Structures are given as C-alpha cells and as structure tokens.
Amino acid sequence: MSFWRRSSAVDRASVILLVLLVLGAILVPMLSRQDPLAIGDVLALRLLPPGARDVHGAFHWLGTDRFGRDLFVRMMLAGRVSLAVGLLGSLLASGVGTVAGAIAAWTGGVVDRVVMAISDALLAIPRLVLLLVCAALWRPGFTTVVLVLVATGWMGVARMIRAEVLGVRAQPYVDAARALGASSRRVLWRHALPNALGPAIVATTLGVGNAILLESGLSFLGLGIQPPEPSWGNMIAGGRDLIVAAPWVAIAPGLALVATVLACTLLGDSFRDRVAGDAGSTLRDRV
Amino acid sequence: MHPPAVLRRLADALLLLWLVLTITFALIRMAPGDAATFLVPPSASAADVARVRTELGLDRSVAVQYARWMEGVLHGNFGESFALHEPVTRALADALPVSLGLGAASLALTFLIGVPIGMWQAVRRGRATDRILTVLTTVVYAAPSFWLALALVAVFTYGAATWGLPQSLRLPAFGIRAPGLELHGWAAAADLVRHAILPVTILTAVGAAGVARYARSSIADALGQDFVRTARSKGASPARVYFRHVLATVLPPLLVLFALSLPGIVAGSIFVEAIFAWPGMGHLMVNAIVARDYPVVMGAAAVYSALVLLANLAADVALPLVDPRRRA
Numbered sequence: 001m002s003f004w005r006r007s008s009a010v011d012r013a014s015v016i017l018l019v020l021l022v023l024g025a026i027l028v029p030m031l032s033r034q035d036p037l038a039i040g041d042v043l044a045l046r047l048l049p050p051g052a053r054d055v056h057g058a059f060h061w062l063g064t065d066r067f068g069r070d071l072f073v074r075m076m077l078a079g080r081v082s083l084a085v086g087l088l089g090s091l092l093a094s095g096v097g098t099v100a101g102a103i104a105a106w107t108g109g110v111v112d113r114v115v116m117a118i119s120d121a122l123l124a125i126p127r128l129v130l131l132l133v134c135a136a137l138w139r140p141g142f143t144t145v146v147l148v149l150v151a152t153g154w155m156g157v158a159r160m161i162r163a164e165v166l167g168v169r170a171q172p173y174v175d176a177a178r179a180l181g182a183s184s185r186r187v188l189w190r191h192a193l194p195n196a197l198g199p200a201i202v203a204t205t206l207g208v209g210n211a212i213l214l215e216s217g218l219s220f221l222g223l224g225i226q227p228p229e230p231s232w233g234n235m236i237a238g239g240r241d242l243i244v245a246a247p248w249v250a251i252a253p254g255l256a257l258v259a260t261v262l263a264c265t266l267l268g269d270s271f272r273d274r275v276a277g278d279a280g281s282t283l284r285d286r287v
Numbered sequence: 288m289h290p291p292a293v294l295r296r297l298a299d300a301l302l303l304l305w306l307v308l309t310i311t312f313a314l315i316r317m318a319p320g321d322a323a324t325f326l327v328p329p330s331a332s333a334a335d336v337a338r339v340r341t342e343l344g345l346d347r348s349v350a351v352q353y354a355r356w357m358e359g360v361l362h363g364n365f366g367e368s369f370a371l372h373e374p375v376t377r378a379l380a381d382a383l384p385v386s387l388g389l390g391a392a393s394l395a396l397t398f399l400i401g402v403p404i405g406m407w408q409a410v411r412r413g414r415a416t417d418r419i420l421t422v423l424t425t426v427v428y429a430a431p432s433f434w435l436a437l438a439l440v441a442v443f444t445y446g447a448a449t450w451g452l453p454q455s456l457r458l459p460a461f462g463i464r465a466p467g468l469e470l471h472g473w474a475a476a477a478d479l480v481r482h483a484i485l486p487v488t489i490l491t492a493v494g495a496a497g498v499a500r501y502a503r504s505s506i507a508d509a510l511g512q513d514f515v516r517t518a519r520s521k522g523a524s525p526a527r528v529y530f531r532h533v534l535a536t537v538l539p540p541l542l543v544l545f546a547l548s549l550p551g552i553v554a555g556s557i558f559v560e561a562i563f564a565w566p567g568m569g570h571l572m573v574n575a576i577v578a579r580d581y582p583v584v585m586g587a588a589a590v591y592s593a594l595v596l597l598a599n600l601a602a603d604v605a606l607p608l609v610d611p612r613r614r615a
Contacts, residue, residue, distance in 0.1 A: 121306035124592045124599075126554030129572070133311065133588055136576035137318035213431055217558060220433050221573060236434055243437050244445040254434040261429040 011270050014263035021260060025079035028072070034058060036073040037228050047246045063248045065238060071252050078230035078253060081142065083260070085215045085231075089149030090207035094200050096150055097157025098193070104158070105165035106188050116162070119155040127152050131214060135223040145224050149211050157203050164196030171195075202271045209264030216257055232257045296603055300596040307592040311585050312356060316349055356585075365586035370578040375586040378571060383590060385463065386560070386567035390553040392487050397494035397552070398545055404495065405502025410529070412507055420499070427496040433558040436489045440562070443485060458484050461564050486559045490552060501544065505537045512536075539610035546602035550595040 004012070029036055041055075048054055050063040050071075062071040104115040122130065134148040168174060169192060177187045212232075218224030219233030227234050232253040239250030327336050340346050344355060359366060365375035404424070408417045427435070440460040447457040463482050509515065510533060518532045557569030564570065568587055575583035 117303075117306060118310075121303050121310055124303050124307050124595045125311075125588060126550055126591050126595060128554045128557055129588055129591045132557070132572060132576055133314060133584060136579070136584070137314060209429065216431055217433065220431075220558070221561060223576065233431075236431075236437070240437060243441040244449075247441060250434070250437055254430070254437075257434065258426065258430045262426060265425065265429055 008270065010266055014266045014270075017259060017263045018267075021079055021256070021263075022083060024076050025083055028076035029080070032070070032073045034070045034073050036069055036077045036230065039067045039069065041068060047242070047249070049246075050248050050252075062252045063246070065235075065249050066242065066246075071249065074230045074235065075232070075253055075256055078232050078235055079256060079260075081225055081229065081231045082212050082215060082233075082257070085142065085145055085149070085225075086208045086212035086260075086264075088146045089153065089211035089215070090204050092146065092150045093153030093207060093211075094157045094204040097154035098161050098197075098200055100154060101158035101161030102165050102188060102193055102196075105162040105169065106184070106192070112162075115158070119158050122152065123155050128214070128217070131218065132221075132223065135218050140218075140223050140226055142225060142229075145215050145218060149214060153207060153211070157200050160199050160203065161193075161196055164199065165192050168192045168195050202268060205264060205271050206268035209261040209268065212257065212264070213261055293600075293604060296600055300600055304589070304592060304596055308357070308360060308585075308589055309353075311588045312353055315581050315585060316352075360589070365589070366582035368575075368580055368583045370575065370580040371583070375582045378583060379568075379586050379590055382566060382568045382571040385565060386553050386556055386569065389483065389486060389490065389556050389559070389565065389567060390549060392483065393490035393494060393556075394545070394549055394552050396487065396491040397498055397548070398541070400491065401495035401498030402502045402541065404499040406506050406529070408499065408503040409506035409510060412510075417503075421503075424496040424499045427492055428500060430493075431558075432489050432493050432555065433562055435492065436485070436559060436562045439485050439489065460485055460562075463565055482563075486556070486563045486565060489559050490556060493555070494548065494552060498541075498544070498548075502537065502541065505540060506533060509533045509536045539606060542605055542609055543602045546598045546605065549598050550591065553594060554591055 007015075046064060046066050046068040048060050048064040048068075051059075051061055052063060053059050054064070054068075058070075060070050060072065062075065065071055065074065100115050100119070104112040130152045131148055134151060135144060138144045138148075165188075174187055174191055177191050182190070215224055215231065216233030216236070219231045220237045222234075222237065225231035225234055227238070235253035236250050236257075239246070239248075239253075242249050327339055337346075344352060347355075356366070363376060365379070367373070368375050368378055371378055404420060408420050411417045443456065443458040444460040446452075459482050463479060515528060515532060518528050523532070553568065556565070556567060557573060559565070560567045560569035561573055568590065571583065572587040574580070575587065
C-alpha cells in the first residue's frame with residue numbers, strides 16, 4: 001500500500017469516488033426494488049422532484065423521469081454501461097496500441113512503415129469524426145461503441161510505445177539480454193516492453209475519462225447506447241427538452257459524468273507527474 | 288523551414304489525405320447494407336432497388352467504384368448528396384464557413400482567455416486564487432460541452448424570459464439568425480453575434496479550461512529554470528522576466544497547440560451545432576450519418592482531415608519562426 005501512503009488527498013478522494021461509483025453501479029440496481037426500465041403508472045409517477053415520495057410510498061431521492069422511472073437507480077444502471085465502456089474502450093485501445101507499436105518498432109522495415117502510415121492517416125481524421133462515421137455504419141450498441149473507441153484510440157499509444165521501444169532497443173541491457181542468448185521475442189516482452197509501459201499506463205488512465213465522455217457524446221446524439229438501456233449520455237438527451245420543467249432529469253446524469261471524468265483526469269495527471277516523460281495528449285477530445 | 292522541406296511535408300500531407308480518403312471509402316464499403324436499400328421506400332420492389340443500385344453505380348465492382356470516386360474527388364467532385372439532392376461540394380461550401388467562423392472566434396477567445404489565466408495561476412502558484420481557478424478549470428475541462436450548453440440555454444434563454452430579465456440578456460438558442468426578420472447591414476451582424484454568444488461561450492469555456500491547465504504547468508516549469516533565476520539576479524523586473532524570458536520559452540509549444548486546436552474545435556463544434564442548430568459541418572455530418580447519406584459523410588470526413596493536415600503543416604512552418612532552436 002505504498003502507493004496509498006504516497007498519494008495526495010486529491011488522489012485518495014478520486015479513488016474513493018471511483019470505488020463508490022463502481023460499487024453503486026453494481027449494487028444499487030441489484031438491491032433496488034424499483035425496476036429502472038419498466039414503465040408503470042406514468043401519470044402518477046412522472047417527473048417527481050428530487051426527494052419526493054410517490055403514491056406507493058417509494059422514496060425517489062433524485063426524483064423520476066418522464067416515464068416515472070427512478071432516476072437514482074437509472075443513473076447507477078447507466079453507470080455500469082458508462083464505466084464499462086470507458087474502461088474496456090481505453091484498456092483495449094492501449095492494448096492494441098502497445099502491440100502495434102511494439103511490433104512496428106521491433107520489426108522495422110515495411111511493417112513499421114505500414115503500421116505508422118495507417119496510424120498517421122487515422123490521426124489525421126479528428127477522433128470525433130471517425131467515431132461518428134464508424135458508429136453510424138454499424139448497429140449502435142455496447143459492442144459497437146467499445147469497438148469504435150478501440151479502432152479510433154490505439155494510435156496515440158502505438159506511436160508512444162514505438163518511440164519508447166526504439167529508445168529501449170539501444171540500451172545496453174537489451175544487448176546484454178541478447179548476449180545471454182535470449183530470443184528476440186523474450187527480449188521484447190520481458191525487457192523492452194516493461195520499460196516502455198509507464199507512459200502507456202498514464203495514457204490509459206486519462207483515456208478512461210475521455211472514452212466515457214466520447215460514449216456519452218455518441219449516446220447523446222442517439223448513435224451510442226440505445227434507450228431503454230440507460231447511459232449517462234442518453235439520459236441527458238432524455239432531459240434535454242425538460243431542462244426548464246424538470247431540470248433534475250438532465251442535471252443528475254451530468255453530475256455523475258463530470259465527477260467520473262474529473263476523478264479519471266486527476267488520477268491520470270497524478271500518474272503523469274510520477275512517470276518521467278511526456279505522456280498522453282494534453283487536450284481531450286472536445287465532446 | 289526551407290522551401291524544399293515545406294514541399295516535402297506538403298507531399299506527405301497529400302499522401303496522407305489520399306490514405307484517409309481510401310480508409311473512409313473502405314469503412315463505408317464494409318458497412319452492412321448499401322445506400323440503395325435506404326433510398327427506396329420499404330414498399331419498393333426488388334427491381335426498383337436494382338434500378339437505384341445501377342443508377343448509383345453500386346452494381347459495379349468495388350475497384351471500379353473506388354476508381355470512379357477517386358477520379359471525381361481529383362476533379363473536386365464528391366458526388367451528389369442522396370438526401371439533399373445537391374452536389375456534396377455545394378453542401379460543404381455552405382457549411383464550412385459557418386463552422387470555421389464559429390471555430391475561429393472560439394479559438395481566438397480560448398487562447399486570449401486561457402493563456403492569461405494559466406499565467407496568473409503560475410505566478411500565484413499555491414495561493415487561494417490558483418486553487419480556486421484550478422478547481423474551476425479542471426471541472427469545466429471534465430464536463431461535456433453538450434451538458435454545459437443545456438445549462439446555459441436553461442438560464443439565458445428560458446430562465447431569462449421567465450424571470451423577466453432585460454432583452455439584452457435573453458439570448459437565442461436556435462439557428463444563426465432570427466426567423467422571419469429581414470435584417471440588413473449592422474442589424475443583421477448584431478443578430479448573428481447574438482446568436483453566436485452561447486455557442487462561442489461553450490466552445491471557449493471548454494477550450495480555455497484546457498489551455499489554462501496547460502499554460503499553468505508549462506509556465507510553472509519555466510519559472511523553476513536556471514535562466515529565470517539568472518534574469519532575476521541581474522535585476523530584471525518581474526514584468527520583463529515574465530513577458531520576455533518566460534513567455535519566449537512557453538510560446539512555441541503554445542503556438543503548436545494553437546495550430547493543432549483549430550481542427551479539434553471545428554470537430555468539437557459537432558455537439559454545439561447539434562444543440563444550437565447551427566447549419567455548419569457538424570450539423571451537416573450528423574444529419575448525413577442519420578440519413579446514411581454516404582457521399583456527404585465521405586466529403587465531410589475529407590474536409591475535416593484536410594483541416595488537420597493543414598494545421599499540422601502550419602505548425603511545422605511556424606515553429607522555426609518563434610523558436611530559434613528549431614532553425615536548422
């Protein structure tokens with residue numbers, strides 16, 4: 001637990017917040033007696049303000065949406081989707097980027113040039129645009145969103161890992177490992193990659209927040225997670241025309257989104273300060 | 288940068304643009320279902336679908352379609368929009384200035400506001416102002432623009448009307464000009480500005496938060512360097528230290544950030560345009576995607592990429608001008 005002891009108050013608060021969110025997302029929909037998807041007595045239950053008790057005596061501490069569904073339970077269920085998409089999207093993108101970058105740097109020649117040309121071309125399309133094109137082509141939903149996030153997010157890490165591996169390749173300990181008879185693959189996976197991984201970890205942490213934002217943006221535009229399955233983005237979209245009559249419908253999922261992205265950004269910043277070198281992009285995609 | 292080097296970079300950029308076009312074409316061909324199935328009404332017979340497919344050239348081999356499309360692109364022809372029934376180039380030419388105007392105004396304000404905030408924070412590092420601004424910029428940076436936009440619309444459009452605020456504080460949240468009014472000259476310009484306030488504010492807030500965070504950390508780094516101590520010890524005034532010595536070192540990366548931010552802002556305006564119904568590139572692209580209007584999607588993607596490549600080129604050319612270390 002040396003990490004915990006060396007961490008700042010901000011780091012700890014971020015970690016606690018994320019843990020609470022994950023626990024809430026797992027437990028609340030499981031334990032709640034209110035079905036976050038079922039639409040019941042709409043006229044009696046719809047748009048109850050936060051802290052209201054409905055005609056059946058159930059307490060809604062974030063209120064209800066236009067179909068009378070409890071917003072807190074829906075928000076936590078949406079948290080499952082948003083957190084899972086963010087984590088999977090960012091982790092898989094970093095994984096693909098690491099493999100592509102390592103192979104490009106280690107093999108060199110034609111493979112290197114092809115991988116880097118594809119990565120340069122994809123980087124030349126703004127990620128949001130590429131994301132929209134891909135999301136529109138396939139049936140929207142959880143798998144599509146994750147795949148699209150991976151397809152549009154691996155290039156940064158690939159370039160970074162490639163540069164790191166090229167640097168590591170020139171280090172004496174790689175020559176030493178070679179001289180001791182280690183195979184090329186072993187040198188790459190056991191010696192070169194672990195030393196190049198720091199920046200990739202930073203990029204992944206910052207990438208989680210970014211991926212969650214991108215997912216919410218896609219879902220807001222109706223190209224991501226489809227209702228009735230809730231995600232923070234489509235919940236905000238659902239509260240869009242109620243922003244005056246029932247502002248809590250859009251405010252609650254937005255706050256959850258901001259809190260999550262904030263925690264991921266702060267943790268990513270903190271990792272970056274520990275890892276030497278310039279890691280990850282400074283500006284996120286503007287969602 | 289020497290002229291031959293610029294030319295080489297330009298050639299690289301064109302090669303990348305070709306790759307981008309090819310990737311976009313391939314992506315769209317990989318999608319299940321072709322345009323013909325979306326264009327005909329559900330009641331159409333198989334013969335009708337086949338006829339539409341022939342009209343669009345979708346019955347030819349992929350290689351032929353690619354060659355034809357590329358030939359068109361080289362002639363500046365991106366084909367005909369399925370949904371708008373006009374040339375894609377015309378739709379793009381109508382939409383691009385709207386987005387570029389929005390982007391340029393936001394970009395200028397982003398740096399005019401973000402850099403001084405970051406500098407102020409770096410100078411007052413650790414004090415209350417710095418902490419408050421850090422919290423503020425980090426929260427805004429983490430918030431999605433469409434959510435902030437909804438909040439502004441709630442306050443300045445609906446709220447201002449409900450609370451009876453003066454007319455000047457009631458801001459329109461839809462389109463770029465007041466409907467049903469024939470305005471000319473200054474009145475038309477003022478109307479456009481009123482419509483631009485909310486979208487530009489959102490794009491600027493999100494952008495400036497990011498730039499301030501970046502400027503704060505890079506200026507704070509620069510303040511810790513030896514040359515700053517030297518300048519101070521030989522008696523340079525604080526203003527001279529900040530504006531002459533510190534700014535000179537942080538300006539080059541900020542300039543690169545500035546060049547690279549333009550495509551980001553133009554692409555990021557997709558959400559702002561969707562909320563405020565601005566008839567720009569983002570609006571055009573989202574509508575085209577929903578309608579499966581592939582020629583427009585491909586054309587828009589090409590324009591966005593061209594913007595990115597141009598911005599990269601501009602950054603490469605401009606960097607040696609502000610950073611003597613880059614003059615080879």
